[in-house]
Amino acid sequence: MAPSADPGSMASDPTVVVQNVRVRYRVPSTDIADLRAVSRSERLYLHATGQRPKVTVDALKGVSFVARAGESIGILGRNGSGKSTLLRIIAGLETPLSGSVVARSNPVLLGVDAALVPELPGERNVLLGCLAMGLTRAQARAVLPEIVELAGIGKAIYRPMKTYSSGMASRLRFAIAAAVNPDILLIDEALGTGDAAFKERSERKMNQLRAAAGTVFIVSHAAQVIEEMCSRAIWMMDGVLIGDGPGPEIAHDYRWWSWNVAKDEFDKADEILANCREKWAPYAPVIAEPGTYASPQRHAR
Numbered sequence: 670m671a672p673s674a675d676p677g678s679m680a681s682d683p684t685v686v687v688q689n690v691r692v693r694y695r696v697p698s699t700d701i702a703d704l705r706a707v708s709r710s711e712r713l714y715l716h717a718t719g720q721r722p723k724v725t726v727d728a729l730k731g732v733s734f735v736a737r738a739g740e741s742i743g744i745l746g747r748n749g750s751g752k753s754t755l756l757r758i759i760a761g762l763e764t765p766l767s768g769s770v771v772a773r774s775n776p777v778l779l780g781v782d783a784a785l786v787p788e789l790p791g792e793r794n795v796l797l798g799c800l801a802m803g804l805t806r807a808q809a810r811a812v813l814p815e816i817v818e819l820a821g822i823g824k825a826i827y828r829p830m831k832t833y834s835s836g837m838a839s840r841l842r843f844a845i846a847a848a849v850n851p852d853i854l855l856i857d858e859a860l861g862t863g864d865a866a867f868k869e870r871s872e873r874k875m876n877q878l879r880a881a882a883g884t885v886f887i888v889s890h891a892a893q894v895i896e897e898m899c900s901r902a903i904w905m906m907d908g909v910l911i912g913d914g915p916g917p918e919i920a921h922d923y924r925w926w927s928w929n930v931a932k933d934e935f936d937k938a939d940e941i942l943a944n945c946r947e948k949w950a951p952y953a954p955v956i957a958e959p960g961t962y963a964s965p966q967r968h969a970r
């Protein structure tokens with residue numbers, strides 16, 4: 670079917686424009702069928718060098734959308750559907766095989782693997798994280814109380830991060846990234862681990878960022894997080910964007926589809942998927958004129 674109109678086109682300025690992005694990985698495989706598929710000379714070479722044959726994984730197969738100021742966008746999908754790859758591409762940490770990403774300002778990626786030092790106490794890591802995100806030492810000290818309050822991990826802030834539970838560490842990372850008030854914040858799975866009080870505080874903080882006309886992206890397996898926190902959601906499947914629409918509605922469809930898959934109700938699941946594709950077909954972004962965006966392409970190609 671024809672791509673639908675950009676749902677936010679009348680609303681606000683674009684912050685991130687993703688156009689037909691493809692990402693391909695070449696990964697070694699131990700599958701005997703992959704070994705049989707290569708030529709005899711290559712097989713001999715692999716054997717002699719102790720290597721495995723490489724297979725192609727298409728992590729993103731032509732993803733396009735426009736994110737706008739004031740949106741919080743949830744990214745949903747099963748394991749391996751391409752959600753984290755999409756965030757890394759928006760953050761500029763990887764170069765796509767083809768396509769482009771243009772962002773209004775530098776996106777800040779908050780990953781569960783964000784590089785903090787496990788041996789250091791939380792408060793020292795807060796300072797490190799702030800410096801890494803471009804704050805001066807004085808600015809970092811000034812926002813320390815706000816970060817400590819947002820993270821809400823009490824006296825644990827004075828203890829080494831390696832002694833934290835995964836939820837405590839995620840909360841601290843979220844608080845650090847959010848405190849620098851980035852225009853574009855990318856969050857990978859950090860919010861599913863918090864308790865009700867943290868959820869309340871993080872929601873408030875995200876609303877503040879959105880109100881300041883920024884954009885927040887959240888990758889989460891928890892459809893409920895996206896249902897409650899995101900104004901918009903995109904549903905990824907096998908590297909393809911299959912639905913783009915209001916957060917609560919996409920999250921509801923995703924949850925209902927997942928439930929049916931888990932119960933082996935595949936006909937029902939297919940029906941939900943077909944309806945979602947029809948109703949929330951992604952729109953094709955209009956190619957931006959040079960100079961439309963303040964910052965250059967994320968990836969020089």
Ligand SMILES: Nc1ncnc2c1ncn2[C@@H]1O[C@H](COP(=O)(O)OP(=O)(O)OP(=O)(O)O)[C@@H](O)[C@H]1O
Nearest residue numbers: 694696726728746747748749750751752753754755
């Ligand atoms: N660095 C990499 N090298 C090779 N393959 C990769 C790499 N990163 C991701 N992939 C592959 O790309 C595909 C998409 O992975 P990605 O991590 O983006 O999925 P995801 O939707 O975030 O998954 P999950 O929900 O499990 O975190 C998967 O098939 C994965 O194996």
